[in-house]
Amino acid sequence: METKKLTTIQIQAKGPVVSVTLFRPDRLNALDVTMIGELIETLRQANSDPSVRVIILTGDGERSFCSGADLTQEQLGKPGEYEQHLREYYHPLLRAITGSPKPFIASLNGAVVGAGIGLALACDYIIAVPEVQFHMAFARIGLVPDTGVMSFVTNHIGRQRAFDWAATAGAMSAQEALKNGMINEIVERENLVMSSRTKAAVYAKMPKAALGFIKQMSHAAVNHTLDEMLVIERNLQERAAAEPDHMEGVRAFLEKRNPEFS
Ligand code: T3D
Numbered sequence: 001m002e003t004k005k006l007t008t009i010q011i012q013a014k015g016p017v018v019s020v021t022l023f024r025p026d027r028l029n030a031l032d033v034t035m036i037g038e039l040i041e042t043l044r045q046a047n048s049d050p051s052v053r054v055i056i057l058t059g060d061g062e063r064s065f066c067s068g069a070d071l072t073q074e075q076l077g078k079p080g081e082y083e084q085h086l087r088e089y090y091h092p093l094l095r096a097i098t099g100s101p102k103p104f105i106a107s108l109n110g111a112v113v114g115a116g117i118g119l120a121l122a123c124d125y126i127i128a129v130p131e132v133q134f135h136m137a138f139a140r141i142g143l144v145p146d147t148g149v150m151s152f153v154t155n156h157i158g159r160q161r162a163f164d165w166a167a168t169a170g171a172m173s174a175q176e177a178l179k180n181g182m183i184n185e186i187v188e189r190e191n192l193v194m195s196s197r198t199k200a201a202v203y204a205k206m207p208k209a210a211l212g213f214i215k216q217m218s219h220a221a222v223n224h225t226l227d228e229m230l231v232i233e234r235n236l237q238e239r240a241a242a243e244p245d246h247m248e249g250v251r252a253f254l255e256k257r258n259p260e261f262s
Helices: 033-048 082-098 115-122 149-157 159-167 174-179 189-205 208-223 226-241 244-254
Strands: 002-005 009-014 017-022 054-059 064-066 104-108 111-113 125-128 133-135 171-173
Touching: 009 033, 017 033, 017 189, 033 054, 033 082, 054 064, 054 189, 064 115, 082 115, 104 115, 104 189, 111 115, 115 133, 115 149, 125 174, 125 189, 133 174, 149 159, 171 174, 208 226, 208 244
Parallel strands: 017 054, 054 104, 064 111, 104 125, 111 133
Antiparallel strands: 002 009, 009 017, 133 171
16 A cells, blocks of 8 residues: 655555545644645546546544634635635535546545535545534534535435524534435444445446446436436436447346456
8 A cells, every 4th residue: 555645634545546534633634725735636636547446535533524624813714815715725626526537435534514514525425433423513603604515415405404504503413414315324433444445446346437427427417407317318328338348348247247347
C-alpha cells in the first residue's frame, strides 16, 4: 500500500482503490481552504487516473468524519465573501465527487456536520459506524445549508421533514439515516475499513464504463421526468454497448464462466 500525507489529508492507494482521509485531528477534520484545495486536486487526479476504479472518503479518528467548515476566526469568511467561497471551494469539491465517473464510498467514522453532510451524501455508497450523528448545524450559526445539503436531504426525507431538520439545527442518528434511505449500511467500528474495502473491491471488478454511466443516471433520475430519462438511457446504453466489457459479459454468460472485464 502506498501512503502519502499532505498538509490536511492522507491518501492511500492500494490496487484500484484510493482512500482519502480528512486529517485535521485538532479541529475534528473541519474544512479549511487548504483541505478543500488538497481534496479537489487529489480527487481530480484520481478521477482522471485510469488505474483508479473506486475512491473511499473517510475521516481521521473516532469522533468526527468532518465537523463542517472551520469556524475559527482566521478561517471563517467575511460577509461579502461567502458566495465566492462556495463557488471557488465548496462547489468544485462537491462536483469532483458527483461529476466523477467513478464510484465514491463514504466511510463514516464519526460525526458528520454541516458541509460534511454534503460531502457524505454526494458519495454513491455510504457506510457508517453506529455512533455516527448527522448534525444539521448551519442554522445554529445563523447560516443556511450549503454544499448541496438541502437538495440531497429533501430528496431523501421530503420537504417538510428537511425544512424542520434544517430550521431546528437538529441531529439525526445513523439508525434514523439508514431508515430514511440516506445511508446504505451500519457496521461496527472494527469492521468499517474492511467493509468499505470489500464494497470497493466489488465495484472495482464491475465494468468501468457502465458503472460511470449508472452513476450519471442515478444523479439524473433525481430531477428528470421519465420521458427525459428514456432519452438519457438511450444515449448511455449506446455508449455502454460500444465498450468491450459488454460483449465480454455476454460471452461469459453463454460460456457459463465469470466475466473478465477490462
Ligand atoms: O465558508 C463558508 O461558506 C461557510 C460554510 C459553512 C458550512 C458549515 O459547515 S456550517 C457548520 C460548521 N460546523 C459546526 O458548527 C460544527 C462545530 N462542531 C461541533 O458541533 C462539535 O465540535 C462536534 C459535534 C463536531 C463534536 O463535538 P465534541 O463534543 O466531540 O467535540 P468538541 O469538544 O466540540 O470539539 C473538539 C475540538 O474541535 C474543539 O477544540 P478545542 O476546544 O479542543 O481546542 C473544537 O473547537 C474543535 N472543532 C470542532 N469543530 C470545529 C472545530 N474547530 C473549528 N471548526 C469546527 N467546525
